[in-house]
Amino acid sequence: MSSLRAKIQDVFKEPACEQNRGKDAKARKEGCSKPLTPGAAAGGCAFDGAKIVLQPITDVAHLIHAPLACEGNSWDNRGAASSGPTLWRTSFTTDLTELDVVMGQGERKLFKAIREIKEAHRPPAIFVYATCVTALIGDDIEAVCKDAAEKFGLPVVPVNAPGFVGSKNLGNKLAGEALLDHVIGTAEPDDAGPYDINILGEFNLSGEFWLVKPLLDRLGIRVRACIPGDARYFDIACAHRARAAMMVCSTALINLARKMEQRWDIPFFEGSFYGITDTSEALRQISQLLVKKGADPEILCRTEALIAEEEAIAWKKLAAYRPRLEGKRVLLNTGGVKAWSVVHALMEIGIEIVGTSVKKSTVEDKERIKQILKDDNHIFEQMAPRELYAMLSEHNADIMLSGGRTQFIALKAKTPWLDINQERQHPYAGYDGMVELVRQIELAIHNPIWRQVREPAPWDCQPAVREELPSTKSEAATLHAVQEFAGTMADDFGEC
Incomplete structure (x- = not known):
């Protein structure tokens, strides 16, 4: 645990971080950590962040040393794609139970799981992830991984990023540290070149x-x-x-x-x-x-x-899309690199940005956005769902680009929405990706369904029904016959 604490402190003092570079020596020494509060990792814990970074390594077996619930559904991790191996999508977990914890069987069960994976799948490497439970009970996954690597003759990489140590972003960086310590530099290519x-x-x-x-x-x-x-x-x-x-x-x-x-x-x-x-x-x-x-x-x-x-x-x-999109207003509710790169991309074709979130963006990202938009009023750290709904329902934006978590706000406001986060179905990178992004925005904005859902519901616009007396003798006779028939039916069957 002491080595993990040292690694976390090292990550917090990262000198390449734009925020840390702007501090004085004393503040930089204290790092960029914030006191953890209950629910602080609701957007993803350190374990989740580490797995997000490492799971797309497609030919590796990813073993979660934890109770079953920590693994979840490995097919639902992210929308990353593989051109070949599918082993990374197979769920491997030691499935610790209360009895295993009480009897101290965690390390033995981990070693056995590594052996079973090696014999059944023969992967080039196995990544072993610590979690809250196994870290708290003191299982030494680094020692087990070292012993298993020597015993079975394949790399077994410990990923020491239990969820309770911090946020998803911290887990991302701890995953990078695991690659530096145990993977990068352990093999030599025979075809290295200048390009x-x-x-x-x-x-x-x-x-x-x-x-x-x-x-x-x-x-x-x-x-x-x-x-x-x-x-x-x-x-x-x-x-x-x-x-x-x-x-x-x-x-x-x-x-x-x-x-x-x-x-x-x-x-x-x-x-x-x-x-x-x-x-x-x-x-x-x-x-x-x-x-x-x-x-x-x-x-x-x-x-x-x-x-x-x-x-x-x-x-x-x-050019074919510009006449239908020029002047359209987009609200961008995302973060990170997309907060400035997508803004720049959309402005290139004449789309107006009415707001962009800078949540999860670095200081350098925020500076780039300011240079692109030339107006701080369109930049927000985060916007509450109530504020997002108000902005969309007042038609201040023609479409919202965001992740799946906020799609229902747009749908409730009867505003087009497009997913640009990790669950998206279409690739948007490169030249062809930019064309696809613009195409999807055009399809979403001009979809005829939005005109229909914005119309009043039929029951809200029914004309008032007026009761009129029969105008002719034939109509009066017909009405009398219907009333008599109704009375006969009531006599035969009684009242309901």
Whole structure:
């Protein structure tokens, strides 16, 4: 537990964190931790954050050392996609019971589970996750993993991020520390080259990275490791031989990028593959870093040629949507890198941003948003559901882009909504992804269902029914016959 405490303090003092860099020496020493309060990890605990970062390593067995409920449904973790192995979607848990806890059987049961996974699936590695229960009862997963690795002849990686130590974001960083301590640098590739890069903090949600990788392939740039999206264990073990790196989500893995630069001299930059301009800029910066590390400068010319070709195709496709979207108002309720990269992407085609959340965004992210929007009034740290509903119901926005948690606010306000978080069904990265994002926004805004649901309900607009007397003798006779028939039926069957 003392080693875990030291690791947490190290993460809190992360010097590459923009917020920490702005502090004086004394404040930086205290770190960026906040006192934990009940419910502080409601948005995701440290264990959840660690598993989010590591589970997309697709050929690895992920073993949760915990009671059954901690594992949950591994198919429902995130919308990350795999181009091959599906072992990462198989749920493995030691399923500790009360009797195991009382009798001290946790470590023995963990060792047995590792052996069963090795014999049944023969994965290249097994990741073992500590949880609240097993950390509190004192199970030494690091010792068990070391013993099992020696016994079975395969890497067994301890992930010491029990939920009670902090938030999901802390778990993200602790997962990066586990990769640094036990995986990266443990294997040597036989094909290292001057055009090898790492992509960090890219989760391949809905297969987004597959829209970007072909662009890099055309430039002759090889992705040595994409951490964690659609990754393989051996690729991550060889990641230290890359020449440069791109950081997609610094909130999650800035410590991993900085320490890889420190240990193996792999320079990195933070960029985005959302939007045409940002995608082009990311390709340029990758090429420039590779040239600084010794690659042939001619790659810069090839990069510009590729960018010119792809931008022309993308803008031509987007021109068809501009007349129906220009001037439309979007409320963006997300965070992290999407808070500024998606804003920039939408403004490129004439969409107005009426508000964007900066929750989970770094200080640097917030500064980028201010530079893009030129107005702090459109930036909010977080907005209560009541305020979101008021803004949408008053028609201050034509559509809301957010995660699934707030979709029902938009639906209640009878406002179009589009999912751009981890549960989304469509990839939005790269040039083709930007076209797809605009297409989905256009479909959502102009869907005829919204015109129908905004109309008054039929029972709210029924005309008043007036009781009129029969106007002719024939109508009076008919009415009299009906009344007599009704009386006969009542005599035959009685009253209900």
